Amino acid sequence: MNLIKRLALSIALACGIITLMSHSSAQAGDAGVYRHVVLFKFKDSTTPEQVKTVEDAFRALSTKVPTITGYEWGTNVSPENKNDGFTHCFLVTFKDKAGLDVYLPHPAHDEFKSILHPFLEKVLVFDFVAQK
């Protein structure tokens, strides 16, 4: 029974260490990543269907560039009215600057821009390396 207990304890301990390691590496993976923040304001003439076409095209783009490690987006819901007319935010994450360097000139990015540009009134792009 002693042997069983010791074996069980060892396995439980090993699993605990593995779990802790996988968590801390997920956190370390966030600090230092390259965040690419993109804001859009569409022309007043843009229909909801055309806006959805752009949203879908950006989501599709995020699956076509292998250096993209994270992708999320949403429309503005701030109650502060300091969004300067921007309605859409896209948060694209790369491991590092080299990831962006693959993305910017990528043919899928050019294709997306040709879908976007007829409807775009203005864009803001801000990139930062995530610090805590």
Next chain:
Amino acid sequence: MNLIKRLALSIALACGIITLMSHSSAQAGDAGVYRHVVLFKFKDSTTPEQVKTVEDAFRALSTKVPTITGYEWGTNVSPENKNDGFTHCFLVTFKDKAGLDVYLPHPAHDEFKSILHPFLEKVLVFDFVAQK
């Protein structure tokens, strides 16, 4: 020996399930979170020391409001020159809109704003609920 093997297998399986569950909940925790994106441009007269005072004060603020579930920031490194003069981005995460509702009128937030405002040329705030 059979008993030991079965016990070891059961524990390993349980640990595996726990690890998988903790990972999938971390991912599910990202979709649907409330992202508060804040951009600053400082007045030209602001010194590097004054900028650092604001950076440190925002980091301190992030530890004073219990509804903040994530905090990161960085200065602009985009090569695209579409950042409209903004130099600093702060990405503050809440579980939901209720988290922001605690943050906005919080005394620590007011205190931070009094430190920030003498140096602030302009600010942009964009909030979104994270979708994939």
